[in-house]
Amino acid sequence: MKIFKKSALSLCVQASIIASVTGFSTSALAAEETTRAKVVGVEVIEVTARKRTENVKDVPISVSALTSKKLEVLGSSGMDVRSLSAKVPSLLIESSFGRTFPRFYIRGLGNTDFDLLASQPVSLIYDDVVLENALTKGMPMFDLERVEVLRGPQGTLFGRNTTAGIIKVQSKKPTQDFDATVSASYGSYNSTDLRLAVGGGLTDTLSARVAFLQQDRDDWIDNKAPGFEQDDQLGGYGETAGRIQLLWEPSDNFSALFNYHFRDADADARVFRANIIKPGTNDLVDDFDREVVYHDAASRNNQTIEMNGSSLKLDYDFGSHTITSVTGYESAEMFSVGDIDGGYGCGITAIPGCDPANMGPGFIPFTSETGAKMPDHSQITQELRLSSNDLGKFDYQVGFFYFNEDLTINNLSFDTLGGGNQNGIAVQNMETTAWAVFASMDFELSDKLNLTAGIRYSDDERVWDGTLVQSPFGAPGFSENATVDDSQVSGDVSVNYRMTDETNLYARVAKGYRAPSIQGRSLLFSASHTTADSELVTSIETGFKSTMLENTARIDGSVFYYVVDDQQLTAVGGTGNVASLLNADKAVGYGFELDSEIWATEDLVFGASLSYNHTELQDDTISVAGCGGGCTITDPINSDGQVIIDGNSLPQSPEWIGNLSARWTKEIGNGELYIYTDWSYRSEVSFFLYESKEFMGDAITEGGLRVGYEWFAGDAEYEVAVFSRNILDEEKLTGAIDFNNLTGYTNEPRFFGVEFKANFF
Template identity: 55%
Template structure:
């Protein structure tokens, strides 16, 4: 096995070196062409290092989504999961639906569904870290650019970034009056409206207002005997808005950003025994628009979130001072039929579909949440060979979580309640130095000291009839308290070397950590579990090249990382519980390719590909697993526990690939275009242990869009038709293991039409 792994890694290295040589050769040939072609790729500017830089010159594996690709992917009523498998090494999934997305980069993520769960992939929106997973689900609209930074980002971007960082930048206000409005209508009466308008209010003050309204009718029927109801699940109304004010005068700027979201809908439906035993196929009679729930009428999901940030920046010649203050708050309630069926086996014939060992109906709530962040940064703007950034960061979060258990057979009567309280405080001091050794060689070194602490209390109540209307009066069953803390010095060193005018080579070594975590979801258990800090050291090298005289771009990287004490979540097994643990070591390596092409003056293309291999290395860890005939576990098991040493990480596909093609042609007084994209992710394991039924099948999704644009007076107009998941491929994308082979399934084909107007 070890020899095979060395051979695989060697192959990846050879592929990268060959690509670098090929890119150099292509560039040289293009330079010899006597006639230049005018249609070239635009320069992509990123802020991966908190400075505006050319993405081709940054010694970080970074990919950016903007322009047409971003608009197409995020249309059709899509939530943030539209990014899944659209960027090398990036996967996103959720067991909640449109809320609580879980991000994975290079195979590193967290499957924990608790509202207190931390993730090793950080999300930063308009310079503010979104720590809680509910904040991460804020809709994507009126966004200028999305950046995905792969690998540890622990020196410049705060806490909990051992896997990477996803960064959103909204369109900012400007003095120029402009805006847009678009509306689409699609499958199951889905409506997606979004718009924005902005411009100067005075010579120094400008503003921009952005809105989103998405609505979809319930379209999933319930066919459980005695609970039949048409159109009971699947719908939502999601509303969001953002207003920004930008003040600019001389060398000073102030940007105020207020954003708000309100969502009312239903959670992703769980489907009992939807996976055929002995396979990972969906059952033969699977119908996406039908469920068999005895709690469907009570299923709901609501989200209320808002935030406010203020960015102050003062540029005084050689230095720039930046202050970023942020407040974020979220509330959520999500109640679902977790067993995904009706009745129970002990009721005789009244159960289904298939075996339902016991009913499970639960709700998670976030009634109180506040996050405050403050960053103060000083950056130099010297003309010489040395520049630096240094600063302070403070993070303060208070969260209250409620977990409810219900007796489905008693009409949904409350029979369990747990209240969790957690306060997190963290601070850091950081610095980064850039040194230009020569015109071709540049070095960067970063250092960050972080201190993180959490105080936690969980109280479980004995729920009785006399306290149902006031849970505070219920008798405490158990109370559990704990606190965790740690500090860490993160660092990175990188080098960028200009091989020629079109090819940059880079190398990077980085180390960072994820702070200790707490899992206190004790509705069905008695113990709070904790996980110590995980630390990662990553080694990476690659090249970034512009080829064919600017008509092509080829970027590639290879990496290897080791993670010590990785935080893992054991989910389910024999009961609806979760627990935290640390693995001794995890290793990962892979290869990433990111390309763009102007094939002709009328045809553009992108192609990206990534290979990510992860492996757990700890022969002392065993995981509780279900004991039933319908489940075929492939790991070695001892006394009902699986040995997971050597397994890959859950929800970590080895292969991710995406290709897009865009054809445009002048027609009459406008422009016709046709667009297609194909995304692919290979198989994944849903849990830490491996089972035939819980190995998610590879998923390929195809999108198409065709439209016509034209200008009239001062406006630009567009009409388009589109489809997502064109071939209606349906596979299990998640599972519940403690009860039966319950599955969550990817969304069905979506077809729609859109009208858009840009005005100036």
């Protein structure tokens, strides 16, 4: 795999040239050294959870916000969006693809489906544009203002496929003030992370911001399969991403923001490992070595991604109202192939140098090398919104939303024992068209009490066709087609009571809607497609948001209960490398969330969050296929040999998620020494709809440590730091393959690094 170290350097040079050629205004720079006062106390965080800029304390929704400073710390080891997992209450993120195709879970609701047509109940909104396909949700996070996590159904303002909640990502926007940032880090496995951003005024009415990211890591996993030995064959990546934004403000009441962004990645796909689980337990085998695999197809375990997108946001303020238009276009191409069985097959056929009687952990009963290609993908979105501007005791928003996605997927199979020649292909085409109208109203009932009510009508249609072109087993080809459609009404009602100037109480009832789904990957293995009807979620929650002790402490809390009707589920694996959709009659969930920040002194601040989520499937008729890889199933089996899953928790749904952080600072000279540490915890999870001893992921505790020095010189701020992620080197399963031996994959290894950063104002 190629690692683009040289391109990282050229990227910084190019960005610097762009900054100088375009002539960013530096008139705001002062010649003398700037004195910056130290800020002590809880920061006022503004969010756009209701498509208005508001103090997070005034929003009657369970929401957490991660600011740019914390996001930079979490991503300093080259991590992707998965670095947010367990950093706020009730949020889990995992992936069986590696650095792309993240799967989000909020309050236990998510989708374990790994097909590129998969529908998720957590929506990701990046710079006001919804990213529907799970592949596009892997867009790197860089030069960000904040990330907001909205928990619970968001059926009024955001609509479809938000039954669990929303991840809302906001990048830094252009302003007339000049600023520039450059950071570079180096760490374990020859990892490099280079970031550059520069922004400012080009003219009195035109501002720009340019941001780039380059991340690289060398291969670090050795392949020791006899006949396929190679050191440092897997585990590396090279990734480039960029964003250019132009903000035109010809008058006080009109603005136009243009955004172009791209991603180009060349990486190894997820590394699967055969026979790494002790039978009858969920422990890793005694001789497990994270830096070793036994693969017969490791040389082809690769992944390439290209993404491009643009958006145009127009705002016109005519006094009492503002009209907003957001137009977005996204496109993506992807190819990914993996050694899914995680081993090598010298027990199946003769391989030079391999003794079938002594195959070690790589033994597999049959090979499985599959992949997916997305040669064509496009998404168009349009939102038009009319918002009132402080009319008094009544404000409202009304709007229209349109969505269209068209994509082609090639599901592929390869003959591992025949040198990796392609021996199977199924082609899927799907077009999704959706539209909605919505309205949200805010009433000030008194000086202390506010009421919000919203409603949305959504209409969805998915048109799909699929063809088995070539079967890996020689079966005849065939074609199928399907259409699923539905229309639903969703919405919410909430009240917000200002008990004191420091404490707000709220209650909320919300209904969410997840559109019907189609899954056709099974065509590759001569099985028909499956569909799932719409799922509906009704949620009730109440909570409080409070600052105290003269603004040196903040604590937010919520309790919730929800019911999912016709819960969409994906039965993955079983006895084959397939996935199928089904609906459960009902699922219920309940729990609580706490999020806090405490300034013990002006030099020491603590953060703590905790959530409890109980989920339960309730359908006494539902059953799925059990594992084909020798696991110990703990659920009852019916007369057809299927596993009864009634009463189980939802997959990848931990009961407990917690996070602790602390930052200590000490002024030294013209700067500040700091020590920062953060620790996240998630309790055990089941990887599949059925429960078994082996495929129950153990609890994980991961810690980070960062020690650095920040100082000012003139109109610049500098920082040097050393850091570590997963500092205790926890080795735990985070997912598994259940159709071929006890195959799984693990969390990221311990990482050490050093970083330099400079900010210019």
